[in-house]
Amino acid sequence: MKRIIQENFGGIEGLQIRTVPKPRVTPFSALIKTSYVPILPWDWKGEAGELQAIHPVRLPTTIGYSFSGIVEEVGALRNQKLVGQAVFGANPGGTASEWINSQTPPIIFPVPQGVSLAAAATIIGGADTAWHAINEVLQVNPQDRVLILGASGGVGQFLVQLAKRQQAVVVATASQVSQGFVERLGADEVLAYDDVNFEKRLRALGRITKIVDAAGSAELLATVLHQLAAVDVVSLAQLDFTDLKSDQTFQFNNGRIALKTYAHIANLISSGELTAHVQTVFPFEQVIAAQLQTKQVHVRGRNLLVFNESAVMDRAQF
Structure with missing residues (x-):
């Protein structure tokens, strides 16, 4: 073989x-x-x-x-x-x-x-990672306005869908060529990080309560955090990040979910609740x-x- x-x-x-x-x-x-x-x-x-x-x-x-x-x-x-x-x-x-x-x-x-x-x-290395971040680490809820960095990728696609299942407002970043795809995933607003107006649109976002970083770009995360106030950041792709304001927190977390949750995720795909x-x-x-x-x-x-x-x-x- x-x-x-x-x-x-x-x-x-x-x-x-x-x-x-x-x-x-x-x-x-x-x-x-x-x-x-x-x-x-x-x-x-x-x-x-x-x-x-x-x-x-x-x-x-x-x-x-x-x-x-x-x-x-x-x-x-x-x-x-x-x-x-x-x-x-x-x-x-x-x-x-x-x-x-x-x-x-x-x-x-x-x-x-x-x-x-x-x-x-x-599912493994994609949906399970997103599930852990949204449901277990950040415990996203209907009062949250969540910003997802890298929303079009193999993890990001599930981050958007799972955050919407928790009835949060979802703002996402993606390239201009991927904006339509992320909108179809269910994001309420999509910001193109390669658009000249990106920082202006960040400043206009208002309050963001939580950020999930699936992009792994220190430059992108720094740009975002410089435009926002108090926020909790969970990164799935960067081990460390120190360019924070005093009211911002950062943690790397790529932990595991319960074994029974894998069957649950697979059933959500089977039922069409996740794509x-x-x-x-x-x-x-x-x-x-x-x-x-x-x-x-x-x-x-x-x-x-x-x-x-x-x-x-x-x-x-x-």
Whole structure:
């Protein structure tokens, strides 16, 4: 089978595709034929060695954290009913591989009826991060006016929708080319950060109670905070930020949600209460081009790598 390997901290260009033996099934295994792996900033930051302080890795390592796919075989101590089931999940040992040997039962979840494998691949590292920020850290409520930075991306798309579910007023930043997309997500107002009138529009916003930073741009956050008064900031993309006024607070928080909440999020997508947007699906052999495009271009939703396209087609209507 083929696997995408990071052999050194040389950045995106250092990725290699290697042929390795198919995993051996152990009594605790759920052997999954991978369908999709999301392209996350976590990947290219890790490939550049930027995350060693919070997530040290030993090289070489398989990239990727989350996935969706089909369970093809299980070990003697796993539930035999998993065989043939569509699942999404995470694997700390890497997911950018044609096969994943999941040996930790809680880290795979069934994909509900009506949710595509592509949509399911956006939940971990996307919807779950947004859920944690909106519902657990900031506890957004109808009295809030929330500003979301980076509202068009794989996390931002869910931040907007989840804040609106809490009946908050949602103001969002995005590029001019993504403004319409963010408006369709439900934002009450969208400010284009690449518009010459951006700072003027910030000053005219009035009171903002909470900010969620999914953009990861210190320059953008500084520009925003210089124009606003008292506000609490939670960043999902910057570990530290000190350019604050005395009545402003900042914290980095990218924590986990309860396991049962993953099923709840998947059911919200199934019912249409949340929409998972996928912009582009790349063959996994194009991983370098896919990561470069995702990093450099204004993405609307999540970009994915596809593995085992025949398995995806077989399950297209489940």
